[in-house]
Ligand SMILES: [Mg+2]
């Protein structure tokens with residue numbers, strides 16, 4: 001059995017993109033979104049060496065991302081594929097994408113566990129030895145739903161602490177947590 005660190009993508013691996021104060025998507029006001037073009041993709045500094053060290057310690061590194069803007073035609077499939085191709089050149093073992101809108105009843109959209117369960121089957125992952133790192137409450141919910149340890153990156157604008165096992169200010173605090181936490185019994 002393998003252990004894994006599951007990563008959310010936008011706001012965790014790469015920066016969110018600011019769209020101004022009047023941006024609405026599917027009736028919901030949003031100031032920050034996923035990159036809609038490859039040229040908007042900005043990987044957070046220091047992520048690549050962190051991913052390398054996780055690999056050296058025997059963790060699979062798997063990105064689990066909702067991309068509803070595909071369905072809303074804000075992100076076109078060619079740009080999306082360019083972004084995914086770039087991420088696959090990083091020290092990442094696999095990437096799972098839910099392309100469905102917010103109201104679709106798919107089994108993959110976080111906090112539904114579909115993408116993680118697919119990864120578990122393919123990579124033979126022991127979830128009790130695994131972590132989910134993300135910056136949204138849905139990331140924490142999905143991690144908890146499947147029995148991972150959960151690490152919540154607090155956004156700068158929010159002080160709220162989630163129900164995650166660990167709350168951190170920057171993804172780089174995650175490294176010590178992953179390397180020092182023993183598996184739950
Ligand atoms: Mg996110």
Ligand SMILES: [Zn+2]
Nearest residue numbers: 098106108109
């Ligand atoms: Zn889906």
